[in-house]
Amino acid sequence: MGLDLTDKVAIVTGAAQGIGEATARKLAERGARVIGVDIESDSLNTVMASIGGKAITHDVTDAEGDARLIADVHREFGRIDILVNVAGGVLDAERGIEAVTIAQWRRVVALNMEAPFYLCKAVAPIMKAQRSGRIVSVGSGAGRSYSRTKVVPYAASKAGLHGLMRQIAVELAPFGVNCNVVAPGFILSERGRDDWERRDPAQKEKEMATIASDRLGAPEEIANVIAFVVSDESSYVVGQTIMVAGGHWMFSRKTTASQRCGEGSREWRMKQR
Template sequence: MKARRDVALVTGAGAGICAEVARRLAARGVGVVLLDRDAEAVARVAGELGDRCLREPLVVDVTDTAAVEAAVTSLAPRHRPGILVNGVGGDTRARPVTELTEADLTSAVAHNLTSVFTMTRLCAPAMVAAGRGRIVNLASVAGRTYSLFSNAAYVAAKAGVIGFTKQCAYELAPHGITVNAVAHGVIGTERIRSAWADNPPEWTADRVGRIPAGRFGTVTEAAGMVCQLCGEDAGYTTGTVVDVNGGLHI
């Protein structure tokens, strides 16, 4: 079964960066398959996309491997993605390692790394058969260095995404498949703004003040680089980690 170069599967598509990625790819004429665990949120995005949304969204929790396997297997041949955007993840809990447990690490890895592994291994074979594919993984500035905003479990998981991206890029390049990561800094999504709203204004001012650009990134800016790596003209770019962080990590 061969992947379709004009079909994209976007995980975490119910909100934030990946909802915007889905909108932008659809605007370029790409048919989109949406995946998110929030049925109501992903249905709203599907409604926005109209007939560019190829089928009913896949309502799946990516930490449930059996459910993910069933969802991807259920895709009709015409819906097999030649573009995969792995966008599920995140952790806004700024906690020291001394307060973390193994359960925190297990959760961080399941959401941020295992989900990427599972989606990639399930979608890559059809891309290999087609001789072409684009895989973009959402990493984080946290996986490049340390985090001012999250915790060690999250940092470890996102560092794993970067390592996984590089190995897959090496293995899949002979088949015409690119695999890249985008390492976002602080992006002003609704989820991030909501999480930070409980902190004192001086706490937020201190964190934002450490970003050379002096502000949050926008969702549009965050999605733009992801979509660039999904395009036909990104065929010679693979194994890269693209930083979108306002200079937080240079």
């Protein structure tokens, strides 16, 4: 038992940057043999070379490719102890139900919900046969409540991902395979930093007012929690969505009705009186 991951075979998707990179680095630091997967080969190769891991350039939305990837890693390493689904995001989806296109909806759902499903489906029989394993998917506060930036397929697909992980947690826990979600708040990854910089000072202040810790998070703060959830010490943590968000979405601070419900909502109108 312990937090040590020596010789555990760990697949981390989205490992080229941000939360995935921080996770790959943390698991390697704890002793795991890390296989990093990402669609961006240059940055992935650089990250994996620096931690002595294996880089696999791959698009996780390719179902057959995912099955092949899991089979290849299993053949080469002899086992798979850990799968961390980090690759995800809003892509370039328009904001709001009316603006988002069907093509954008499909791409976002494919990345955030379908890809983790393909990988979980392929790894499940291997971990079951081993009678041990850890699967963590990176969800989102948007999947628990709603997308504050109004990206409809993102909120829907992350909620679906949370449901997928709860469902397979029940099926796989009797075999010693624990499945959970780690759901970040606002994190200063490459993507998070772009998102933050696009906001004007008033928008930044409003957002910050809803974060109890009064600051944005770092990718390493998500990686630290993932490293615990994939360790032997999390043996009785099953089917959970663990928010790592500095108290975001607790509405415990100066949240306004327009932030919670949108301008024009009933609650917002009542506040204007």
